[in-house]
Amino acid sequence: MAEPRTLARSGKADQTSVDARRRASLGWLLLHVVVILGAALMFFPFLWTVITSLSDGVGLSTEPRLWPENPSLSGYETLFSERPFARVVVNSFLLATATTIAQLFTSATAAYAFSRLPFRGRGIVFAVYLATMMIPLQVLVVPLFAQIRAFGLINTYLGALLPTFAAAFGIFLLRQAINQVPRELDEAATLDGAGHFRIFWQVIIPNIRPALATLTIFAFMGSWNSFLWPLIVLRDAELQTLPIALAALQGQYTTAWDVVMAGSVVSIIPMLALYIFAQKYVIQGVASSGIK
Amino acid sequence: MKRTLTAVGLAAAAALILAGCATEPAAPGADDDVVVTYSNFISAGGNEENLGLIVEAFEAENPGITIDVTTLPYGDYFTTLQTDLAAGTIADVVDTNYDFFPQLAASGALAPLEVSNADAYRESLIEAYAVDGVSYGLPSSFSAVVLYYNADLFDQAGLDYPSADWTWEDEQAAADAITALGDDVWGSHQPVSFYEFYKVLEQNGESFLNDDGTAVAFNSPGGIEAAEWLTSKSGTVMPTIEQGQGSPDFDTNLFVEGNLGMMHTGIWVFGAVADVPFAWDIAVEPGNGTQASAVFSNAVGVSANAENIEAATLWAEFLTSSQTMVDVRLDSGWELPPISDAAQLAVYLEKSDPENRQAVFDSLDGIALTPLVESGQQEMQDIIGEELIEAQAGRKSVADALASAEERINAVIGG
Numbered sequence: 001m002a003e004p005r006t007l008a009r010s011g012k013a014d015q016t017s018v019d020a021r022r023r024a025s026l027g028w029l030l031l032h033v034v035v036i037l038g039a040a041l042m043f044f045p046f047l048w049t050v051i052t053s054l055s056d057g058v059g060l061s062t063e064p065r066l067w068p069e070n071p072s073l074s075g076y077e078t079l080f081s082e083r084p085f086a087r088v089v090v091n092s093f094l095l096a097t098a099t100t101i102a103q104l105f106t107s108a109t110a111a112y113a114f115s116r117l118p119f120r121g122r123g124i125v126f127a128v129y130l131a132t133m134m135i136p137l138q139v140l141v142v143p144l145f146a147q148i149r150a151f152g153l154i155n156t157y158l159g160a161l162l163p164t165f166a167a168a169f170g171i172f173l174l175r176q177a178i179n180q181v182p183r184e185l186d187e188a189a190t191l192d193g194a195g196h197f198r199i200f201w202q203v204i205i206p207n208i209r210p211a212l213a214t215l216t217i218f219a220f221m222g223s224w225n226s227f228l229w230p231l232i233v234l235r236d237a238e239l240q241t242l243p244i245a246l247a248a249l250q251g252q253y254t255t256a257w258d259v260v261m262a263g264s265v266v267s268i269i270p271m272l273a274l275y276i277f278a279q280k281y282v283i284q285g286v287a288s289s290g291i292k
Numbered sequence: 293m294k295r296t297l298t299a300v301g302l303a304a305a306a307a308l309i310l311a312g313c314a315t316e317p318a319a320p321g322a323d324d325d326v327v328v329t330y331s332n333f334i335s336a337g338g339n340e341e342n343l344g345l346i347v348e349a350f351e352a353e354n355p356g357i358t359i360d361v362t363t364l365p366y367g368d369y370f371t372t373l374q375t376d377l378a379a380g381t382i383a384d385v386v387d388t389n390y391d392f393f394p395q396l397a398a399s400g401a402l403a404p405l406e407v408s409n410a411d412a413y414r415e416s417l418i419e420a421y422a423v424d425g426v427s428y429g430l431p432s433s434f435s436a437v438v439l440y441y442n443a444d445l446f447d448q449a450g451l452d453y454p455s456a457d458w459t460w461e462d463e464q465a466a467a468d469a470i471t472a473l474g475d476d477v478w479g480s481h482q483p484v485s486f487y488e489f490y491k492v493l494e495q496n497g498e499s500f501l502n503d504d505g506t507a508v509a510f511n512s513p514g515g516i517e518a519a520e521w522l523t524s525k526s527g528t529v530m531p532t533i534e535q536g537q538g539s540p541d542f543d544t545n546l547f548v549e550g551n552l553g554m555m556h557t558g559i560w561v562f563g564a565v566a567d568v569p570f571a572w573d574i575a576v577e578p579g580n581g582t583q584a585s586a587v588f589s590n591a592v593g594v595s596a597n598a599e600n601i602e603a604a605t606l607w608a609e610f611l612t613s614s615q616t617m618v619d620v621r622l623d624s625g626w627e628l629p630p631i632s633d634a635a636q637l638a639v640y641l642e643k644s645d646p647e648n649r650q651a652v653f654d655s656l657d658g659i660a661l662t663p664l665v666e667s668g669q670q671e672m673q674d675i676i677g678e679e680l681i682e683a684q685a686g687r688k689s690v691a692d693a694l695a696s697a698e699e700r701i702n703a704v705i706g707g
Contacts, residue, residue: 082341142378149379227368232375235331235362247365251337252389252590253435253560255540 046268053261075258079266084237085245089266092242095157095230096223099164103219104212107170112200114171115178116186126175129168137228145232159233160241164223170215177211178204213281217274224271242267326603329360330611331376331383333369334432334590339626349616350607357603377401384598385608389590393421393429394664402428402593403601405608412613416659417630421591429591430612431630433621435558436655437491437586439463439578440646443571445470445477445553454554456654458578460495460521463554467529470553479529480554481543484522484684486673487586488556491660492518494584495577500663506706511698516691521580523684533685547572558588559652563625566645574646576654585655589630628652668704675700 051065056072079085113119114126144163145154153159181204189199205212227243234240240248246263249256335343340363347359362383364372370392376382377399388396396402405427410418413431421429441454449469454462467479482488489510490500498514501507509515531537531546544564546552556577565572577585592611598604611617615636618629622639631637641649665672679697682688688696 141375145375145381146379149381154381228371231364231368232372235364237363244365244368247368248336248363250365250367251339252333252366253558254337254564256338257541 049261049264049268052257053265055258072258075256075262076266078256078259079249079262083245083249085263085266087238088240088242088245091157091239092224092267093270095160095241096220098157098161099223100216100219102161102165103167103170104215106166107174107215108205108208108212109200110166110171111174111178112196112204114175116199116204117196126171129171133168133172141228141232144229148233154233155235155239157234157239160230160239163229164226167219167222170219173215173218174208174211177208181207210281213278217278217281220274221271224267326357326600327360328357328385328598328600328604328607329362329383330385330592330607331362331364331369331373332387332592333364333366334387335361336363336365336369339624342620342624342626345620346611346614346617349614350610353610354603354606357607359607380597382595382597384595384600384604385592385611386595387432387590387592388429390420390588391662391664391669393591393593394666395669396593397423397428398666401596403596403598403605404428405430405594405605408609409613412631412633414630414632414656416656417589420589420661421593429593430608431589431591432612433627434587434589434630435560435627436588436652437556437558437577438574438651438655439554439556439576440547440561440565440572440574441554442547442550442552443573444550445473445570449473449553453573454575454578456576456583456651458575460578460580463578464529467525467553471529477551478531478546478553480525480556481530481537481546481552482522482525482556483538483543484526484680486676486680487662488522489519489676489680490663491577491584491586492522492580494658494660495579495582496521497581501665505663505665507702508698508705511694516694518580519680519683519690519694523680523690526684533681560627562645572646573648574651575648576651579658583658584660585658587656587659587661590627665705667706668701671704672701675704 047066051068053075054068054071054073055065056070056074110129114122148154148159148162151159151162153162185203185207186199189203194202225243226241227247230241231244231247234244237245242263246260246267249260249263332343343361343363347361351358369387373382373386373388373392373396377396382401386396407413407418407427407430410427414434417431417434418427421427421431439454439458443453446453446466449466449472451466451469454466463480469479470477471479493500493510493515496514496518498512498518499509502509510519526532526537531542536542541564543552543555543557544561547555548565548568550568550570559574576583592608594601594604594608613629613631618631618636621627621629622637628640629636637653641653643649663672676697679688679693679700683690683693
């Protein structure tokens with residue numbers, strides 16, 4: 001089969017390569033058109049949010065506009081002047097950062113134990129951890145609330161944080177990543193006299209950075225967007241987080257959409273920045289530990 | 293396999309125990325100054341400062357009592373309240389709407405109220421929050437649904453303006469004439485929803501539930517006629533769902549743009565349509581033999597476990613009947629105060645935009661109350677909403693939709 005093709009190519013070499021190039025460039029063009037169209041479609045709702053946030057006193061229009069009607073920053077002014085919105089942004093940021101740091105620590109140490117320390121009932125304990133992922137928060141809200149109340153932590157940051165300190169998902173994600181680190185590295189380190197803590201810190205952690213970055217994003221995003229638990233446990237306007245403050249912008253009967261959208265834009269920006277910063281790691285992390 | 297099943301079972305049980313164990317509640321602290329906690333949704337979304345004015349006036353009048361206000365979004369307020377009910381942590385004074393009141397009162401969480409000035413309230417409203425003649429809530433505000441109309445479009449079509457004696461037939465004729473004015477112009481908008489359906493049923497001499505509230509009563513010839521009146525506007529005198537009908541503020545935007553002849557909505561839209569460049573007014577909603585208007589009210593209840601029920605009741609009364617509250621609400625257009633004194637409401641009637649504010653009070657002559665059931669209220673509302681949308685979209689006939697709704701709702705409410 002190879003012979004005739006070589007002959008044919010040598011006969012019409014120039015023409016074929018021109019055709020191939022043309023086909024390639026046509027494919028390149030089509031691909032880019034499709035990708036750009038897809039990106040525009042994905043980007044449009046965000047653009048509409050921004051446009052509405054800059055339109056003074058205008059409701060959600062029946063036909064989306066590409067330019068703000070009555071352009072004004074009054075939505076943003078109302079947001080920051082009539083409500084403690086700056087405080088709310090700081091609250092969300094602090095809670096998300098604390099949750100992320102705590103989850104990185106608890107998940108990494110637990111994942112190391114599940115991956116590297118053989119102990120009786122390890123499989124069952126791991127299954128128990130995974131099972132907690134199957135129980136929706138709605139089922140747990142009342143007992144969890146009673147528990148946090150018994151600790152006297154209602155309306156405190158710690159009350160909002162405690163249930164988020166350890167996450168089964170993080171343990172699962174990091175255990176998968178640690179399982180992929182060759183045990184020979186541990187053994188070599190052991191021969192050099194390293195203990196578990198040193199192996200964990202100097203061998204395992206540097207090798208699971210993409211997974212740690214992924215968990216950072218997921219934990220931060222989870223806390224940033226978390227609604228039900230902060231709604232129930234944080235009551236003072238000064239303590240509330242972004243999603244609750246955003247919801248509180250909607251009235252029983254009417255809603256000032258420009259203010260709501262201004263709040264949405266403010267809440268999106270930090271997540272967008274974090275994602276752009278770490279997207280390489282997210283893709284690596286999901287690819288390496290998710291699809292095994 | 294058996295080992296795996298045992299492991300999974302054990303894991304699930306342990307997970308539930310780990311995640312759900314609860315301990316004894318802590319004892320509340322005591323202080324010399326009385327702090328009354330108040331959890332509300334009424335001020336969320338733009339009236340926080342107005343509530344602040346009422347709180348300030350109360351604290352100035354009652355030294356030694358401080359109001360600790362928590363404002364929660366309306367959409368999620370009841371989730372929080374239900375958690376508080378389950379955990380026994382409700383605030384001293386709590387907001388409720390009419391729909392949730394029976395559940396709240398039945399939970400035993402509310403204290404019976406010794407109302408010192410019951411006459412100050414509009415009778416129908418204070419009665420709505422009483423159980424067997426005992427008040428468990430004080431109405432804090434109300435809003436009515438009326439018929440808005442674009443007077444310029446009526447003039448263009450050579451029509452008389454809507455009046456209190458209008459019927460469905462009059463509305464239909466006007467809606468047809470206005471729709472015929474142009475491709476982008478629509479005659480009348482009415483949401484297809486539970487809240488509109490029980491009202492049109494009453495306008496047609498029917499009711500949503502049977503007398504003892506154990507089963508639905510709408511699957512009758514009169515009920516089908518009412519549902520047809522509601523759903524047939526779509527695509528004829530009102531845009532379809534595909535054209536955006538049903539999305540937030542759709543009707544208000546269409547009206548403000550000058551492309552809608554009439555809309556059925558609440559008085560809370562006054563502010564949004566105040567500055568339109570055409571003449572507009574309101575009228576009592578037309579009936580079909582019976583005048584019935586939807587009136588929505590909110591109320592406050594006092595917790596039976598409040599540390600100082602007396603102080604909490606004092607605040608509840610101030611919030612719902614004081615002169616400060618009346619002034620703040622009327623000045624800012626924050627719904628209507630639930631008071632009986634017509635003289636105090638004169639300020640409201642004298643304002644323009646709309647001219648015919650009397651229609652708001654005339655609407656109260658025939659109130660269609662929200663049908664309430666002991667359990668399954670939300671599911672009932674969701675089911676009828678879904679079935680009516682099926683009929684509106686033409687996927688089911690109105691008769692089929694009501695028959696299906698009847699079967700599904702009766703199964704939920706135990707009829």
